[in-house]
Amino acid sequence: MTTEDMATETEAQDEADEDSLISTDPGKGGLDENADRGGVTSGKTIIHSRDLDVFYGETQALQHIDLEIPENQVTAMIGPSGCGKSTFLRCINRMNDLIDIARVEGELSFKGKNVYDDDVDPVALRRRIGMVFQHPNPFPKSIYDNVAYGLRTQDKTDDMDAVIEESLKKAALWDEVKDRLDESALDLSGGQQQRLCIARAIAVDPEVVLMDEPASALDPIATSQIEDLIEELSEEYTVVIVTHNMQQAARISDKTAVFLTGGELVEFDDTDKIFENPDSQRVEDYITGKFG
Amino acid sequence: MSNEGQTPDLTGDRGFRTVRESTYRYALAGCAVLSVLTTVSIIAVLVLDAADFFSVVPIAEFLGGTRFSPNLQPRSFGVLPLILGTLLITIGAAVIALPVGLLTAIYLSEYATQRTRSILKPMLEVLAGVPTVVYGYFAIVYITPALNVALDWLNSTLGLGLPNLGLFNGLSASIVVGIMIIPMVSSISEDAMSSVPDSLRQAGYGLGATKFNVSLRIVVPAAVSGIASSFILAISRAIGETMAVVLAAGSQPPDIPTVQSAFGIPYVAPGDLLGLYTESSATMTVAMIDIASGDISGGSTAYKSLFAIGLTLFVITLAMNVVSDVVASRYREEYE
Numbered sequence: 001m002t003t004e005d006m007a008t009e010t011e012a013q014d015e016a017d018e019d020s021l022i023s024t025d026p027g028k029g030g031l032d033e034n035a036d037r038g039g040v041t042s043g044k045t046i047i048h049s050r051d052l053d054v055f056y057g058e059t060q061a062l063q064h065i066d067l068e069i070p071e072n073q074v075t076a077m078i079g080p081s082g083c084g085k086s087t088f089l090r091c092i093n094r095m096n097d098l099i100d101i102a103r104v105e106g107e108l109s110f111k112g113k114n115v116y117d118d119d120v121d122p123v124a125l126r127r128r129i130g131m132v133f134q135h136p137n138p139f140p141k142s143i144y145d146n147v148a149y150g151l152r153t154q155d156k157t158d159d160m161d162a163v164i165e166e167s168l169k170k171a172a173l174w175d176e177v178k179d180r181l182d183e184s185a186l187d188l189s190g191g192q193q194q195r196l197c198i199a200r201a202i203a204v205d206p207e208v209v210l211m212d213e214p215a216s217a218l219d220p221i222a223t224s225q226i227e228d229l230i231e232e233l234s235e236e237y238t239v240v241i242v243t244h245n246m247q248q249a250a251r252i253s254d255k256t257a258v259f260l261t262g263g264e265l266v267e268f269d270d271t272d273k274i275f276e277n278p279d280s281q282r283v284e285d286y287i288t289g290k291f292g
Numbered sequence: 293m294s295n296e297g298q299t300p301d302l303t304g305d306r307g308f309r310t311v312r313e314s315t316y317r318y319a320l321a322g323c324a325v326l327s328v329l330t331t332v333s334i335i336a337v338l339v340l341d342a343a344d345f346f347s348v349v350p351i352a353e354f355l356g357g358t359r360f361s362p363n364l365q366p367r368s369f370g371v372l373p374l375i376l377g378t379l380l381i382t383i384g385a386a387v388i389a390l391p392v393g394l395l396t397a398i399y400l401s402e403y404a405t406q407r408t409r410s411i412l413k414p415m416l417e418v419l420a421g422v423p424t425v426v427y428g429y430f431a432i433v434y435i436t437p438a439l440n441v442a443l444d445w446l447n448s449t450l451g452l453g454l455p456n457l458g459l460f461n462g463l464s465a466s467i468v469v470g471i472m473i474i475p476m477v478s479s480i481s482e483d484a485m486s487s488v489p490d491s492l493r494q495a496g497y498g499l500g501a502t503k504f505n506v507s508l509r510i511v512v513p514a515a516v517s518g519i520a521s522s523f524i525l526a527i528s529r530a531i532g533e534t535m536a537v538v539l540a541a542g543s544q545p546p547d548i549p550t551v552q553s554a555f556g557i558p559y560v561a562p563g564d565l566l567g568l569y570t571e572s573s574a575t576m577t578v579a580m581i582d583i584a585s586g587d588i589s590g591g592s593t594a595y596k597s598l599f600a601i602g603l604t605l606f607v608i609t610l611a612m613n614v615v616s617d618v619v620a621s622r623y624r625e626e627y628e
Contacts, residue, residue, distance in 0.1 A: 095497065095498065098493075098497060100405075123500050123501070123502050124500070125500075126497060126498060126499070126500040127500030128500075130498060130499065131494075131498035132498075133491060133494060133498070137489075137492055137494065138495075139492060139495065139496075139510060139513075139514070140492075140513070140514050149499060149509065149510075150501075153496075153502075153505055153509070154500055197495070200499065201498070201499070204500065
């Protein structure tokens with residue numbers, strides 16, 4: 001990391017202080033245990049992992065992860081490539097089921113229910129935990145049909161036009177596409193496509209939105225639009241975001257989990273704490289760019 | 293080490309290499325020209341001889357005639373029965389092959405494990421490699437008798453009055469041609485579906501879709517141009533299929549069914565149409581084989597009718613290819 005990056009990062013931290021105040025929503029968060037300094041609400045836990053291990057074949061991708069993700073907040077997962085942060089994200093809605101060689105041990109509960117219990121249907125789980133991916137992946141269909149897909153799939157077709165409009169508005173895309181809903185989603189710019197993917201995810205009214213580096217394929221302007229959007233979303237949804245970009249985590253998240261190589265969760269705390277005064281030397285080294 | 297003022301020698305073995313390279317060039321171009329020339333001369337022969345035929349038999353009589361009897365008096369050269377025979381076999385084969393082929397492709401691309409796929413795909417390709425004459429015998433000695441047993445059973449248990457199949461019949465020919473073209477549909481469709489990016493499937497699963505929903509609502513529509521191409525290619529193949537059809541369906545063209553009329557709207561009773569499948573159903577290619585292998589003299593009208601039928605077939609197949617190209621470019625696969 002260059003000195004320039006370091007400077008940006010300090011600015012980012014200042015911003016983070018303000019941001020955390022904005023995104024605090026005591027009404028939604030449930031509990032009002034505000035920390036004096038940052039004003040981060042430690043809300044009700046919605047996702048809780050206990051001693052979670054993930055293996056890809058022989059390789060262990062995550063080691064004994066204990067993590068409590070609070071409701072209606074933005075929780076960021078940061079760490080170097082291959083540290084398992086995306087793997088953890090994909091455990092939450094069981095997307096790892098789609099990988100034949102992936103094996104999950106331990107417990108990961110959503111609202112107190114272990115999602116790896118035998119009686120859990122991943123399809124039902126994913127209807128409550130939406131996901132936005134690294135690269136915008138709209139379906140090669142019209143803008144309207146992209147948002148409608150999830151609704152149709154889940155038989156939520158009542159008042160569909162209104163739901164689609166509302167979702168596109170929440171995703172800050174409505175004004176740009178309202179006159180061309182029947183055009184192909186592939187004609188949109190990358191940033192618009194990603195906002196469409198967000199609209200598509202929230203249209204079905206999930207409780208949690210998982211985001212896997214949602215801005216990494218976008219230019220800076222589109223990135224900042226997505227970041228603004230994420231903050232707004234956290235008023236209604238619990239957002240868990242994986243990012244490569246530490247400034248981004250500092251800007252938008254309330255809580256930050258730092259994973260380091262080997263699939264180890266090194267530190268999980270309020271974002272301000274992580275970026276200003278981490279407990280672990282390794283986290284500090286990572287944050288300040290000494291490695292990773 | 294500088295050698296200023298002294299230009300480097302870059303000629304190499306230039307003269308020889310130039311000759312060699314241009315030889316390659318002309319040899320390769322020659323190969324390309326060979327196939328083009330062949331195509332052009334085939335079309336020329338078809339058109340010229342067909343024109344000769346149409347000077348004897350008016351084109352309207354050929355295209356509109358309902359009786360095809362090139363050798364027996366009174367001679368008649370109506371191509372409609374042959375087109376009907378071709379349609380019967382092609383539609384019958386398509387009804388079997390398109391759904392089965394597509395569903396096979398969905399299974400292979402979306403459901404089968406790597407291992408299953410590595411076993412099933414080569415087996416399907418073997419199916420495509422079976423000589424068509426074998427399919428024909430398979431129809432005569434196995435499928436037709438088996439269908440007759442099934443029909444008898446249906447008639448006796450359900451009290452239906454279904455007719456039995458003749459020795460040569462359109463149904464068994466349709467079935468074998470259908471089986472024959474399944475690999476074509478499944479293989480090309482499977483390629484198209486496999487190239488749909490995984491990110492789209494993930495998006496679907498992320499929205500709480502089931503595997504079947506993802507396959508049917510995301511993968512199939514995204515691969516629609518490849519699937520359509522596979523359908524058209526398979527249908528073209530069915531139209532042109534000869535050997536299996538001549539063995540299974542015989543060389544007697546089907547009778548044009550009586551056209552009835554209700555409230556001024558002409559129609560053919562569905563029973564009459566299905567009944568055609570129980571009888572011999574020569575197609576255009578079968579009629580050509582029949583004429584060509586029969587005892588006809590070179591300049592006769594029957595001989596010349598070969599070219600007229602050939603031209604008709606050529607036009608139909610060409611039209612299918614054009615449609616296929618249009619479909620492929622219109623719905624080109626774009627995912628991102």
